[in-house]
Amino acid sequence: MGKKIKTAKEKVERGKEYPLEDAIGLVKESSFTKFDETVDMAVNLGIDAKKTDQMVRGAIVLPHGTGKNVRVVVFAKGEKEKEAREAGADYIGAEDLIEKIQKGWLEFDKAVATPDIMGLVGKLGKILGPRGLMPNPKLGTVTFDIAKAVKEIKAGKVEYKTEKAGVIHVPVGKVSFDKQKLIENAMVVIDSIIKAKPPTSKGKYLKKVAISSTMGPGIAIDVGKLTAAK
Helix, strand or coil: CHHHHHHHHHCCCCCCCECHHHHHHHHHHCCCCCCCCEEEEEEEECCCCCCHHHCCEEEEECCCCCCCCCCEEEECCCHHHHHHHHHCCCEEECHHHHHHHHCCCCCCCEEEECHHHHHHHHHHHHHHHHHCCCCCHHHCCECCCHHHHHHHHHHCEEEEECCCCCEEEEEEEECCCCHHHHHHHHHHHHHHHHHCCCCCCCCCCEEEEEEEECCCCCEEECHHHHHHHC
8 A cells, every 4th residue: 555655646746736637637547546535625725714704614516416425314393304305315303313313323424404493403512513514504504495405415515614724625526537527526616615705814815725535645736727717
């Protein structure tokens, strides 16, 4: 494995910033694992991550999905349970589901809830919050339009937010994806992040962008060419 990692790194010129298309090509070329790796984009923003008014977060549906089968939990009652089931939700419930999670069950990737049940779901804050699984109205996961929320998540909706150092990590697909599909997914993410720029952010907003596969080396992207392409 060490030899394969070394070979992969040798394909990337240190210190060079690549056009997005070339960077994605290198990601595909340098992949050496037997599993279909996720392609992840890291975006370093010119914000003060300590200031709450400069927090950058959002959600976007990738045009070609993530390549991952996302398991969706829905907290709902009555007619909304039926709506969730028809939309393709994997697990649906209310008090019973909340109790199951409190006992340690966490075999899901995203959670959606109707607003009227959030009082109950709030009990799970300490469990779901740190894992980024808590339903959030700003991200469209607390809603009465359950069908739309579930279908978007299943279709490839990704959420993002800045971490402590002002960096955002977003999956943009799988190594097996056609190069053009990865480019289009990546550009949709970049466009969304640019639109989410806080009014209080000064100076250069997109500082650095890099792309990599799960096990592969990080490849720096030419930000100037990226924004020009957009």
